[in-house]
Amino acid sequence: MIRLCLPKEPYWLDLPFGVRLHVRPLTTATYEAARIKGWRKARAVAREFADLKAVGGDISGLPDLRDDDAVAGFSQLLFAQSLARAAILDWEGVLDAEGDPAAVSDTHVADLMLIQGVAEAFVGLY
Numbered sequence: 001m002i003r004l005c006l007p008k009e010p011y012w013l014d015l016p017f018g019v020r021l022h023v024r025p026l027t028t029a030t031y032e033a034a035r036i037k038g039w040r041k042a043r044a045v046a047r048e049f050a051d052l053k054a055v056g057g058d059i060s061g062l063p064d065l066r067d068d069d070a071v072a073g074f075s076q077l078l079f080a081q082s083l084a085r086a087a088i089l090d091w092e093g094v095l096d097a098e099g100d101p102a103a104v105s106d107t108h109v110a111d112l113m114l115i116q117g118v119a120e121a122f123v124g125l126y
Contacts, residue, residue: 006025006026007025008025009025010022010023010024010025010089011023011025013122013125013126014125015118015121015122015125016117016118016121017093017115017117017118018093019091019092019093019094019112019118020091020092020093021084021087021088021090021091021122022088022089022090022091023087023088023089023126024086024087024089026087026126030083030086030087031083033082033086034079034082034083034086035079035083037078037079037082038075038076038077038078038079038080038081038082039075039078039079041075041078042074042075042078043075045074046074076119077113077114077119079123080113080119080120080122080123081109081110081113081119083122083123083126084109084110084112084113084119084122085106085109085110087126088104088109089104090104091104091112094108094112096108
């Protein structure tokens with residue numbers, strides 16, 4: 001059963017580690033745009049790695065994007081980052097490297113989504 005009472009105003013999400021996110025209401029268009037953007041960027045990075053390797057470049061230390069499973073995992077991270085960038089208006093409990101409250105920015109949002117458990121909780125709750 002589904003209740004059709006989707007939020008129309010921004011609201012707060014509670015994530016692990018004491019992080020709270022103030023987010024825009026989610027729409028299907030926003031979700032799908034972020035999903036497609038993540039997949040396309042992952043495929044583009046995989047092609048760049050292949051091109052670099054083909055000309056003798058060193059790709060050691062980079063993610064192994066030779067198969068679809070690896071690309072899918074990488075695209076999931078890129079999806080979470082893209083969705084978070086579109087959604088997050090403000091936050092609490094996010095500090096910069098010096099321990100001061102971090103401003104919401106593309107870089108900080110991307111870094112937040114790199115933390116194990118945060119991206120998964122964000123995508124699941126949002």
